[in-house]
Amino acid sequence: MRGDRLPLDPSLAPAGSRNFRDAGGLPAAGWRADQTEQTLVPTHCCFCGVQCGMYLRVDRHGKVFGVEPRNHDINRMRLCPKGINAYQQVNHPDRLTAPLLRTSRDEPFREVGWEEALDHTAERIRRIQAEHGRDAFGMLGGASLFSEKTYLVGKFARVALRTRHVDYNGRLCMVSAAGANKLAFGIDRAANPFADILRTDCLLIAGSNVGECFPVMTQYVWGARDRGAKLIVVDPRETAIARTADVHVALRSGTDAVFFNAVLHVVVKEGLTDKAFLAERTTGWAEVRRTVEAYPPQRAAETCGIPAGQVVEVARMFATAPRAMAWHARGIEHHTQGVENCLTVINLCTATGNLGRPGAGYGTITGQGNGQGGREHGQKADLLPGGRSINDPAHRRQIAAIWGIDEDELPPAGTSMVEMVGQMGRGEIRGLIGVCNNPFVSLPNLRSVRAGYDALEFHAQLDFFLSETAADAHVVLPVTTWAEDEGVMANAEARVVKHNKAQEPPEGVRTDTWVLCELARRLGVGEKFAFEGSREVFDELRRASAGTVIDYYGITYERLEETGGIAWPCPGPDHPGTPRLFEDGRTYHPDGKVHLQVVEWHPPADPYDEQYPMTLTTGRTVAHFLSGNQTRRLGGLVEQTPRPWVEVHPSHGFRTGDPVRVTTRRGSTVLPALVTEAIRADHVFVPYHWPVPVAANELTVDALDPRSKIPEYKVCAVRIDPAEALDEVPAPPVPPGREAYPEAQVSRTDPLPPTAPQGRGTAERG
């Protein structure tokens, strides 16, 4: 029987479903099961660091209207709800299609032409820098940009703006893991590919809600268990992967270093270390060994709030497995000792000889699509392309030569994103260009963030939807989505993948590359930004990375299309890439050894007292992504999870749906309770994807790790009280005279929390 004999006449479509794909630009009447009149463009998802392959469905008018699973070896056709709905952003009614401009924040935006918007922006840059010095103008990038664009952000800041003040939103995400990797291994990336998970005998996942934040990675976790591997999950919440784990260590947030030091204590005490590995391939073991002596299981039991027996159980399970692996994410990284927490995991893997073999190793799961690539090529305050240090004279000379400038023209290292916001508040930074970030939702202690941005004399923001941050700017420049340009991203395995262009941008929209090059031309350095598009930028990036640890020289667009992705380092066109590190037993330090680091635990920055006795921890939910500027506009995802909630243990006496005031030293918000035994009684959890007045980050503390400068999102002191009425979820911002696409916002005002952290069950929907 052929599909076209089924009743596919749109007049028979169920009521209410007719406009379903309006956000995709194709009326229901144009639907067909017959797939012959469409083009499938192979690409990857725009969201998380797994970087699942997908096809975008393009109709005969050249418009993206749907998604089709793609058998790419990262994801084997699998997709999460965000990935499935991602295409609906492309022709979404909320898209920005004209530059917006105003000279003061009291005025409404008016739509202007590109010439006026760019001339005005260049004029303000010149004026602020003439009056207050070059460093008075800053730039903030993002790790959801293609690597080509992250390279351009760094080059634009150093060569066109010539400011030291450039950083990016990976500072909120990946920097703790990066710092630890560099200290221990001299290379900043996961050591093993996802596929190695299938070959391990013991998998330890610390501080990562894999089922919600990296859903498609779960197939590797379950695949390992199908083959008999043990699963250990360290998380204060009983997440979907923790629920059936062999051991779930539900420790207090902010005590990870005690737990991992104690595990290593037991490993040493029971003689389970790999003595030959430690002797031949490491430095610093004697000091680490001496330090963990002071962390017996009983200390972990008291500090972490777990049974002492669990420490012993984890130590034996991990250390006696023939091949063991550890993966971690923000749960242990978003701390004032984020770098050190990662180091304790590295110490455990190293002491048990679990490095550089199939199924044995270590990885960190990047949160953003290009969380890995975004930190490699120079948009970070202290780095130049190829992971070079901006403080190293030799590195400075190399990059100055590639860029055709004098080394003394190259600015020194700048400051981190959170520190830059403080400098804005103090008038040290007076103008800013933001690309691909939304600090009004994503930064901690939002009150001080707004104060910083509001003090700016000039603020331009590039985005494809009007984010909460862009809505506060002077100039908003409408740029492309990922489906309207080509470029590469590096996923959590450091595998570089190619995103392809599926449709032309809507009229009035330009690529970020074009915008930065046009601004550079107006600032008098057009010849250094003569890029036609991503391909030309990538060629320069390849050359700029050649010979460094992060070597992209052998990676070309053609090779990526042939192979489906290549892991760096890849120094030459015949080099197969490096999916697994340390196979030859050497790290990337000059001595080739793992540099073990001593870690002493200290308590979190925000102290507990009678007023604030409990712990607030924050994180993601599966239907939304980061600041929600994209996912809060997609109807299916809003319906799944319409609003934030506060997750509390039943012992506090609330019922699900009760309004609960959540108060920290920085602010408060009223959210509906989701009462569940799947969280520690002394913790509450709030997801962070929404803006004020329901923003988790109104509550979080802006204390930073001294090395990585990552904020301590995962732990602060909190109080919960009964409240009268819920704070309402605002609609996502849109330009004046428009309304956020109503069909996508239907569920937003729903007062109830989701049925479970993953969303509203289908039976509980209106």
Place this chain on the structure above:
Amino acid sequence: MLGRTIFIDPGRCIGCQACVSACRECDSHRGRSMIHLDYPDEGTSVASLPTVCMHCEDPVAPCAEVCPADAILITADGVVQEADPTRCIGCANCVNACPFGVPKIDLAAKLQMKCNLCYDRTSYGLAPMCATVCPTGALFYGTVEELQAERPGVEVSTLFAFGGTTVATGVAMVVPADRREPVPGGTLNLIEVNGRPTPGNGAAL
């Protein structure tokens, strides 16, 4: 007996609802998801359970048996199709008859809606959308041999007991080895009729 079909393994489900979103993308449903995704342990754990149409074989499709308009047709491949909209009268008999709670009624359109195993896709040689995208393999499409090759030792069942009635289905469920079949589907609420116990429905006789 089992050909290429869906296998459901709630133990792997992470409740992400990719299946719900994927079902919405299917061209035969046009924005409506037919998948039921429940969090049955609400308040206790994050456990979750996807339900698709089980495509009952014996007794053949209770939903079709009770349809007064003969709107629910079963194709030769065993797929219980969605009610034919030119015949369906929206009476909801099928909703009441289904032991798994699968069919839904669109009240506005007065039409039944139900999973048809993505017939528009399977008839073009594509796998159903939900099982294709499921991040964890909680929904798996293929043969039992393919399933067992991927997951050594896995057991499945297609028999479900509801009181005294056992239903054989075309869609299979992964079950613990010691609970192989029939899977207890629960006791029907109908215990007494006219004051007398109804045999086989779990009532004390």
